Amino acid sequence: MKSIKFFSSLLLLTFALACSSSSDSPPNCENLANATAAARAAYEAATPSNQVALCNAYKTALQNEIDNCGDEFGDLQDIVDGLNCTASTTTGTLSMNLGSAPLEFDEITVTTTGTTRHVHGEKSNTTSYEIDFDVEIGQTGANKINNFQLRLFSQTYTPLIPAAFGNNWTTNITVNSSTSVVGTFRGELANASQTSAQDLLGGVVDINF
Template structure:
């Protein structure tokens, strides 16, 4: 999910100090507005697809309140406000894998970023099939996919290491930008009870978000 780069705590506190020092009479309301902006920024940074519009609008309102209460002599707050787009970002592309000879295409894809971790989630419409994994922001190369899970028939499968039948778990991320993830994955996956092994080949992630 795309995220506007948020104002850091240090910058917000600097803006607070500069703006409030210009008018001592407005200091209390300015401090309250700046604190509210910081809280709204932190909440927005952790937004999900479900609460993204609500937290984005709350952040915009807090920024406007701070500009009204404190002023904005540098224009930094207005720049952030103008750059906020509260429409839910969309994810497009391909997320698929073959289970043996049977292709599974996940046609509902979401990508969210929390801190330095990017989470990819896929669902196949009208089934219980789901796929989830993490990649660290910006990392490329082999073995960069973490916390891989494949949900089939209400069971969760994870990579079987070492493989039982020779199809070793492997993955390779070739593109990992602020808007795209591209890579491949394959290997044997096993359910929690170690009673079922699925042969997963030809996994592809090629998404824009």
């Protein structure tokens, strides 16, 4: 009977030590990094209605990772410092022709993450048309528009390179300041399966933010 009591006491002590050890264990930095990545993805897909909330959520995730896991080279802090989570007022023109049909976006937002400026456009009277692209802060000249996407109804179109019918993808940014982006873009677009194509002509970005 005594040996049974001693064995039971040893089990209780082992369990108590295990609980104490887990409560003092370091944070799971992989989980925090994954949470930051998820917050960034959500923020980069933000719409005008949830942009501020998702920006603040991303900033909080970054700060949690810094506080619990450190930031040896200051990369995460640089992102935090570069985030502007206030609602922006963007005016100007973001338009194009799809073949002969004009398409203009009257709801435009510009967000900045690090050195990348993200432009998003929607039509206020429908959810069927959206445009997204990135430009690096301060860069001007040819081929400075990156990650271009045009969503039409349920399809997402990206530049078709090389072009199938001769309208090669071309972009040119002439102004890229702290308050404005001006440039042009045109070319053939295709959906992910390349079963549908769009001929984008006369694309214009001329916005102030």
